[in-house]
Amino acid sequence: MPAFLAKFRSTLTLRLLGRFVLGLAIGVLFHYLLYRFFLPVQPFIYVAF
Amino acid sequence: MKPAASRLGSWLLLAGIAAGFLLACGEGHRAAAYSKPRAFTRFHQRISPDASFYPPYAMLEALALARWAPGKTLVIIGGNSILNGVAQPESEVWSLRLQEMLGDRYVVVNLAFRGSMAAQGGALVAESLQRRGYPVIFVANTYPHAGCGRAADGPYGYFYWQALHQGKLSDYPARTADLQRWRTARPEAERIKLAETELGARIEAVTRAQSLWVHVSYRHLFTVWNFILGRDFWRPRVWAPDNEPAAPPVEERFRHEPEAELATVRGFTETLYVPGPSGSPQLDPAWPTRLGDEIEAAFVPALRPRMLMLLSQSAPPYLERLTPAERSRNRAAYAAAARIWRDHGINTIVAGEGFAASDYFDRLHLTGEGGRKVAALVAEQITQMNSD
Numbered sequence: 110m111p112a113f114l115a116k117f118r119s120t121l122t123l124r125l126l127g128r129f130v131l132g133l134a135i136g137v138l139f140h141y142l143l144y145r146f147f148l149p150v151q152p153f154i155y156v157a158f
Numbered sequence: 159m160k161p162a163a164s165r166l167g168s169w170l171l172l173a174g175i176a177a178g179f180l181l182a183c184g185e186g187h188r189a190a191a192y193s194k195p196r197a198f199t200r201f202h203q204r205i206s207p208d209a210s211f212y213p214p215y216a217m218l219e220a221l222a223l224a225r226w227a228p229g230k231t232l233v234i235i236g237g238n239s240i241l242n243g244v245a246q247p248e249s250e251v252w253s254l255r256l257q258e259m260l261g262d263r264y265v266v267v268n269l270a271f272r273g274s275m276a277a278q279g280g281a282l283v284a285e286s287l288q289r290r291g292y293p294v295i296f297v298a299n300t301y302p303h304a305g306c307g308r309a310a311d312g313p314y315g316y317f318y319w320q321a322l323h324q325g326k327l328s329d330y331p332a333r334t335a336d337l338q339r340w341r342t343a344r345p346e347a348e349r350i351k352l353a354e355t356e357l358g359a360r361i362e363a364v365t366r367a368q369s370l371w372v373h374v375s376y377r378h379l380f381t382v383w384n385f386i387l388g389r390d391f392w393r394p395r396v397w398a399p400d401n402e403p404a405a406p407p408v409e410e411r412f413r414h415e416p417e418a419e420l421a422t423v424r425g426f427t428e429t430l431y432v433p434g435p436s437g438s439p440q441l442d443p444a445w446p447t448r449l450g451d452e453i454e455a456a457f458v459p460a461l462r463p464r465m466l467m468l469l470s471q472s473a474p475p476y477l478e479r480l481t482p483a484e485r486s487r488n489r490a491a492y493a494a495a496a497r498i499w500r501d502h503g504i505n506t507i508v509a510g511e512g513f514a515a516s517d518y519f520d521r522l523h524l525t526g527e528g529g530r531k532v533a534a535l536v537a538e539q540i541t542q543m544n545s546d
Contacts, residue, residue: 132175135175137179140371147355147362
């Protein structure tokens with residue numbers, strides 16, 4: 110395989126791999142946002158009753 | 159990128175999102191099965207909702223089960239800050255004394271939270287574990303006027319919804335009907351909030367997002383700012399020790415807004431009285447039914463004989479300032495409340511009668527010494543309950 114073609118293919122593979130890794134990060138971020146979304150907005154302030 | 163490669167890139171991005179999310183869910187389920195605070199004594203302030211640390215329901219069960227072994231009885235402590243051990247430094251927490259007094263046949267797990275009600279948190283863990291065949295005793299506290307609360311109410315209500323949607327609780331129609339009535343009667347804003355909490359619990363059952371990220375917050379990095387930790391908010395909570403201070407000398411206690419505190423002490427029983435036929439106050443005749451209904455809806459019948467309820471008495475410096483009539487009313491209301499709880503099959507004692515001012519840190523919370531006295535009372539009751 111000519112060198113320029115091999116370089117193109119390796120860059121392409123890296124880009125595709127990068128997309129997948131980016132997707133993984135977004136998926137994990139989405140999971141984290143679910144946790145944050147359901148945390149109470151108002152702080153819990155303890156008062157003895 | 160060529161069009162075909164670009165399409166492939168988009169698919170890989172989507173596949174990555176799905177895989178990342180599923181991976182996180184898997185890790186969440188793994189964390190739910192084992193994640194718990196290290197060397198746990200209690201949920202101290204910095205691993206409590208006060209400091210934006212919301213332990214998932216699964217963590218409470220993991221804490222209880224991690225210490226249990228066949229042949230041992232689990233003593234699960236619920237209730238509020240008094241049983242959490244607020245005002246007792248870590249080495250003086252009353253539940254440690256209780257463990258020492260009960261010995262190796264028992265495993266004491268303190269799941270009490272500040273501001274929690276008796277029907278919440280630990281009560282659900284006790285119900286769930288008893289249902290699965292573990293030998294359980296549940297200890298909690300309240301006051302005559304406060305009842306036991308509702309499992310789904312307030313900042314700890316999420317424990318109920320999570321336990322329910324994770325299939326941990328018994329099918330108990332009295333509780334379901336009571337919660338339905340209560341929910342329907344709430345103002346719309348609260349109904350929306352409750353619906354959100356329940357939706358969160360349904361999602362937690364599938365994704366375990368809270369389980370995973372609370373685990374990460376405890377072990378690696380905390381991501382929510384809060385005013386208690388301030389600049390150190392980001393540090394993993396495993397770093398934050400239990401820093402409950404020791405009580406100051408007794409002459410420096412009971413100085414904080416004494417009149418307001420005294421009014422609160424009066425309110426513990428005053429609200430239970432109504433004018434009688436002769437005009438003198440008498441215990442509200444509707445109260446036993448009201449409290450009884452609350453108890454019936456909160457605790458499944460199987461758990462009640464295995465429960466010990468403590469009615470926490472106020473500190474002597476306040477009781478001594480009541481008029482003789484108020485003092486007698488206070489005593490009568492505590493005795494009547496104990497009777498009502500017992501009538502519903504729950505072992506009940508008044509905790510604090512005969513205690514000294516030095517046993518209290520403030521109006522309600524006990525020092526290490528006061529905690530030791532409560533531990534002795536509870537140990538005696540538990541030993542008796544377990545031999546019946």
